[in-house]
Amino acid sequence: MDKQLDKLNKLEDKRQLETINLIASENYVSPAIREAMSSRLTNKYSEGYPGARYYPGNQYVDEVETLAQKEALKTFNLKNSTWGVNVQPYSGSPANFAVYAAVLEKNDTALGMALSSGGHLTHGFKVSHSGRFFNFFQYGVDKNGLLNYEEVENLAQKYKPRLIVCGASAYSRIINFIKLSKIAKKYNTLLMVDIAHIAGLVATGVHPSPFSAKSGQALADIVTTTTHKTLRGPRGAIIFGRAELMPAINKSIFPGHQGGPHNHQTLAIAQAFIEAQTPKFKQYTVQIIKNTKTLAKELQKLNFNIVSGGTDNHLFLLDLTNKGVSGGDAEKLLEKNNIIANRNTVPNDPRKPFDPSGIRIGTPACTTRGMKEKEMKKIAQLIDKALCGQDVKNEAKKLAMEFPTP
Numbered sequence: 001m002d003k004q005l006d007k008l009n010k011l012e013d014k015r016q017l018e019t020i021n022l023i024a025s026e027n028y029v030s031p032a033i034r035e036a037m038s039s040r041l042t043n044k045y046s047e048g049y050p051g052a053r054y055y056p057g058n059q060y061v062d063e064v065e066t067l068a069q070k071e072a073l074k075t076f077n078l079k080n081s082t083w084g085v086n087v088q089p090y091s092g093s094p095a096n097f098a099v100y101a102a103v104l105e106k107n108d109t110a111l112g113m114a115l116s117s118g119g120h121l122t123h124g125f126k127v128s129h130s131g132r133f134f135n136f137f138q139y140g141v142d143k144n145g146l147l148n149y150e151e152v153e154n155l156a157q158k159y160k161p162r163l164i165v166c167g168a169s170a171y172s173r174i175i176n177f178i179k180l181s182k183i184a185k186k187y188n189t190l191l192m193v194d195i196a197h198i199a200g201l202v203a204t205g206v207h208p209s210p211f212s213a214k215s216g217q218a219l220a221d222i223v224t225t226t227t228h229k230t231l232r233g234p235r236g237a238i239i240f241g242r243a244e245l246m247p248a249i250n251k252s253i254f255p256g257h258q259g260g261p262h263n264h265q266t267l268a269i270a271q272a273f274i275e276a277q278t279p280k281f282k283q284y285t286v287q288i289i290k291n292t293k294t295l296a297k298e299l300q301k302l303n304f305n306i307v308s309g310g311t312d313n314h315l316f317l318l319d320l321t322n323k324g325v326s327g328g329d330a331e332k333l334l335e336k337n338n339i340i341a342n343r344n345t346v347p348n349d350p351r352k353p354f355d356p357s358g359i360r361i362g363t364p365a366c367t368t369r370g371m372k373e374k375e376m377k378k379i380a381q382l383i384d385k386a387l388c389g390q391d392v393k394n395e396a397k398k399l400a401m402e403f404p405t406p
């Protein structure tokens, strides 16, 4: 590698090693996944799908993609007679847009969770192309910070959307897919669930499934997810759809949106699914929840306010209003002390999104490094001290380095 690039790459390794990472959407992949990402599959063009490519020389790529599809379905206990999967999306945002383009016409009406309530840009926010090309109405959370199912129903009744999108980037509670599916069925609309954040938790059953209820009742019609958050795979995304929707979804990905799939990424995604089916991964997700709950409780003891009063998953939002520090300043104070967490709006935030009132805290990355409840207690104290202006850089760095990155 070029000397300067090699230096930068090593500096980033060092930064990761020396930092306590609380960014809820980040994680550390296994050495096997890094190996797959640097494989020679990156050299290959394979526009099309297994068995129907526009380039020769794809006999092994076909097997890799077919295996990735099979392992994806197995990871979420899905039968390939009912569900199909596309493993080619480059990332979460293009995957979501490809779904909209597959099942909606331009300017069709849809519902999505507002960014300011914890939703994602691609769920119809006005500066995102999803909000430009489709007529999204946004629902949010109620006064307790809980997803407002009543508002979803009211909007569905009023606007008769063709699609309801749910899923979030900053929501700490279990999402009730049964309730959302009932609304979708009542108003005869498709239900798309974006499980980008909680995919790892859904895979092991520590968060309810959007695919079907325990009773066997069918829920979502389409499920999208990134592969690089709690699922702990490489950057990428996949789209699950009910079998009858898959031809339109596949066409929307290729040739609708993308050219050649990133085959090295597909190899790494297959590896991630194989890892996600192991008992060790289940233990990992159980520990994520224990860690998040512990960290939230310890911060509450230190007089921090948590949006919705707690957490059921891998993240929570701290509302810093009572601490007299903005989200932006908190992010900087933490970073100065080798703790990384991103600023975030809180519901009904009186401040501007660029410097909002909150900070988002997640434990998937620290849990991958082997941290447990004991370390969460310590991290709560470090956060408290850092936000009071104390210097805890060396303490934070020492703690991080006791748990090497994989």
Ligand SMILES: Cc1ncc(COP(=O)(O)O)c(C=O)c1O
Binding pocket: 025, 091, 092, 093, 094, 096, 120, 122, 167, 168, 169, 194, 195, 196, 197, 226, 236, 237
């Ligand atoms: C719920 C949700 N959907 C989609 C995305 C977009 O994924 P990507 O950043 O891979 O485009 C994210 C990323 O943060 C997300 O949180």
